[in-house]
Amino acid sequence: MMCSLSFWLPLLLIYWVNEFPVTAPHPAYAIPPLAPWIPVKPDSPPSPTPAPTPAPAGRPKRVRCLSLLFPTCYNQWYSCPQDCSKNCFMDCVSCKPICRCNLPGALCQDPRFVGGDGITFYFHGRKDQNFCLVSDNNLHINGHFIGKRNPKLTRDYTWVRSIGILFDDHKLLVGAKKTSKWNENEEHLFISFDNTPLRSVEGKNWNIYRNSSLLITRTAPANGVAIEVENSFRITATVVPIGAEESRVHGYNITDDDCFAHLELGFKFFNLSDEVDGVLGQTYRRNYVSKIKISAIMPVMGDIPKYYSSAIFGTDCIVSRFGRRIPVTDFGEGM
Structure with a gap:
């Protein structure tokens, strides 16, 4: 007697996942990617994005993995290392916070x-x-x-x-x-x-x-x-x-x-x-x-x-390769 499709479908899905696991791509060890480029009409203001919650004063910044491709690390919070307490990001592959300065x-x-x-x-x-x-x-x-x-x-x-x-x-x-x-x-x-x-x-x-x-x-x-x-x-x-x-x-x-x-x-x-x-x-x-x-x-x-x-926008250094030489003007050095 033939079993119904509702019986066999879950078993087929389990077999497929075991035989063909999803391999997570290794992220580039560089600055984490930004949001994709989205065309915006000139007369249309960009949609606001929620800003991350700042860490309490004096405490290291906390970061977490937000990729579902790494279930054992997903949504786990970690504190930035001491030598970069405010400037690190989460590497989901190693499940460790990484100093941007390294x-x-x-x-x-x-x-x-x-x-x-x-x-x-x-x-x-x-x-x-x-x-x-x-x-x-x-x-x-x-x-x-x-x-x-x-x-x-x-x-x-x-x-x-x-x-x-x-x-x-x-x-x-x-x-x-x-x-x-x-x-x-x-x-x-x-x-x-x-x-x-x-x-x-x-x-x-x-x-x-x-x-x-x-x-x-x-x-x-x-x-x-x-x-x-x-x-x-x-x-x-x-x-x-x-x-x-x-x-x-x-x-x-x-x-x-x-x-x-x-x-x-x-x-x-x-x-x-x-x-x-x-x-x-x-x-x-x-x-x-x-x-x-x-x-x-x-x-x-x-x-x-x-x-x-000679200035913040000067292109007159000996090693300059910039094609269009812009006149030297001082901007912002008194900030």
């Missing part, structure tokens, strides 16, 4: 870079000056360095306060405002697109900003954004201060008049040429061979004068 393309701390070749190095530059980070025929990125003089050293303590990005015929400035007392719930981030501050365009509480190929999305209620230009680059930027404990451990001697708010950055590039140059950019060339002494306690990239730019 990934290729990272620029964090004093400035500590992780090159496209995966090698970690430091580039100290000089305080109150601009240096070419990436220069290609259609993309140029400068970093404005701030710092403090340490009489015991021959160099400055330095951090990157802002970056000036030139792409196509556009100028994008992303920076940290100078502040004395740090409040993580207060906005210390400044963004200007083609010389127009973003806040005056979208209002105080914007979550998504779109213009042509540019997409800017908040990654936190304040002080964190992801910036993407289609087929060119994706950058995450987070404003962080120098805390009292960090200052004590490293001897920065940070006082109450300036907490030296600066950027922690993650870069991912999609269309660089083999002529790309700059402190970070050169490490993405296929034929690049690092000259950094890897065995050193602090591997440092030298040749500071080669990367010097």
Whole structure:
């Protein structure tokens, strides 16, 4: 006597799942992908996205895996590691929180870079000056360095306060405002697109900003954004201060008049040429061979004068590859 279809169907499904399991793709170990590009009509405002809940003051940020492809890790909360307590993401494959500052393309701390070749190095530059980070025929990125003089050293303590990005015929400035007392719930981030501050365009509480190929999305209620230009680059930027404990451990001697708010950055590039140059950019060339002494306690990239730019949007550094030279103009260095 034939059994009904309702009897056999569940058994067939079980057999199919066991014989043909779904293999989860390995995520790229880079900046987590943004939301897909969605065309938006010019007269139609973008739909708001819910902002993540900020971690309580003084406590590490908590992250979780939201991919159903990893059931044993799905929706499990983890705290960021101590050395990146506010700037990590969840890797669903290993089911561990990962420091963004340890990934290729990272620029964090004093400035500590992780090159496209995966090698970690430091580039100290000089305080109150601009240096070419990436220069290609259609993309140029400068970093404005701030710092403090340490009489015991021959160099400055330095951090990157802002970056000036030139792409196509556009100028994008992303920076940290100078502040004395740090409040993580207060906005210390400044963004200007083609010389127009973003806040005056979208209002105080914007979550998504779109213009042509540019997409800017908040990654936190304040002080964190992801910036993407289609087929060119994706950058995450987070404003962080120098805390009292960090200052004590490293001897920065940070006082109450300036907490030296600066950027922690993650870069991912999609269309660089083999002529790309700059402190970070050169490490993405296929034929690049690092000259950094890897065995050193602090591997440092030298040749500071080669990367010097006269302004945040200047393209006059020796290694410049930018095709359309834009007149040098100072923007945002007093933030």
